[in-house]
Amino acid sequence: MxxxxxxxxxxxxxxxxxxxxxxxxxxxxxxxxxxxxxxxxxxxxxxxxxxxxxxxxxxxxxxxxxxxxxxxxxxxxxxxxxxxxxxxxxxxxxxxxxxxxxxxxxxxxxxxxxxxxxxxxxxxxSDTLLFPSAVRALAAQHARAHPAPPPWAARLTEREADVLRLLATGFTNAEIAARLLVAPATVKTHVASLLAKTGSRDRTQAAVRAYEAGFVPPEP
Structure with a gap:
């Protein structure tokens, strides 16, 4: 097509x-x-x-x-x-x-x-994000200035945490589904839930908040 x-x-x-x-x-x-x-x-x-x-x-x-x-x-x-x-x-x-x-x-x-x-x-x-390591380094600087873990981190399920880490790394929903061996619709449900729990409008904000909080380790 x-x-x-x-x-x-x-x-x-x-x-x-x-x-x-x-x-x-x-x-x-x-x-x-x-x-x-x-x-x-x-x-x-x-x-x-x-x-x-x-x-x-x-x-x-x-x-x-x-x-x-x-x-x-x-x-x-x-x-x-x-x-x-x-x-x-x-x-x-x-x-x-x-x-x-x-x-x-x-x-x-x-x-x-x-x-x-x-x-x-x-x-x-696609629904991927384009975050070079330089931007991740800026997020890491913010995380060091605010070392306390955010309240939302404790509210995520183990699977939601997995999805957030992959999302923040730039994986699309389809790629996350393949990596976690689940249906794309299941990933979509997890993304909607973690957006609500992190107070994010979209996957970009969720990814940035994950890096800001040190929830996702920055690239070396």
Whole structure:
């Protein structure tokens, strides 16, 4: 079955960056740019108007930054896009803020073209998360500053804890089901339960909270 093109909004205050992203993505038959924004406020308005599948969001922009723009976009009722935040620096603390707000992934602006294209396709067509080790290291710093285990950790069942660890590592529901030898519907039920217990709006927030709390060890 042929999938419809993946629709993408580019949000970056630098025209040259948007031009480069457009050139890379438009070279792919299954990717389509549906709009560009130069500020956070423009990004929020544009995304609400065109309802793309993916937003490539610069984490530092004029007007409102990528964190607040991500929060506002994901607070909009209806089908929500998956947001990939872009930054120049691996240790940019703003990126962690955007992930806490619900962004599904993070890429450096120097990421090569094949990796960018692969990330867009992956996030558009699966429920995985794109969390490089640099972001996990930021979460580990937060965990060291707040060493007490969160109350929700004791409320998770053993199987929910297994699901959360795999989810936070980037596994999709289907991959978790295969790894735990259970039905995908069972994993979906576990995910819904752990979202409620951790007080998370979505799997991104649950994963970030797991790393923040030290519940999931960061990568070396």
């Amino acid at each position: 042929t999938h419809p093109p993946i629709s993408i909004v580019l949000a970056d205050d630098e025209r040259m960056v948007r031009t480069a992203l457009r050139a890379i993505l438009c070279a792919e038959e299954d990717l389509r740019i549906t709009g560009e924004a130069a500020t956070g406020a423009e990004a929020v308005s544009l995304v609400r108007a065109v309802r793309p599948d993916i937003v490539l969001m610069d984490v530092r922009m004029p007007d409102i930054d990528g964190i607040r723009a991500t929060e506002q976009i994901l607070a909009t009722p209806g089908e929500r896009p998956r947001i990939i935040v872009l930054t120049t620096f691996e240790n940019d603390s703003h990126v962690f803020g955007a992930l806490r707000a619900g962004a599904a992934g993070f890429l450096l602006k120097r990421t090569d073209a094949p990796t960018l294209v692969q990330a867009v396709r992956l996030l558009a067509r």
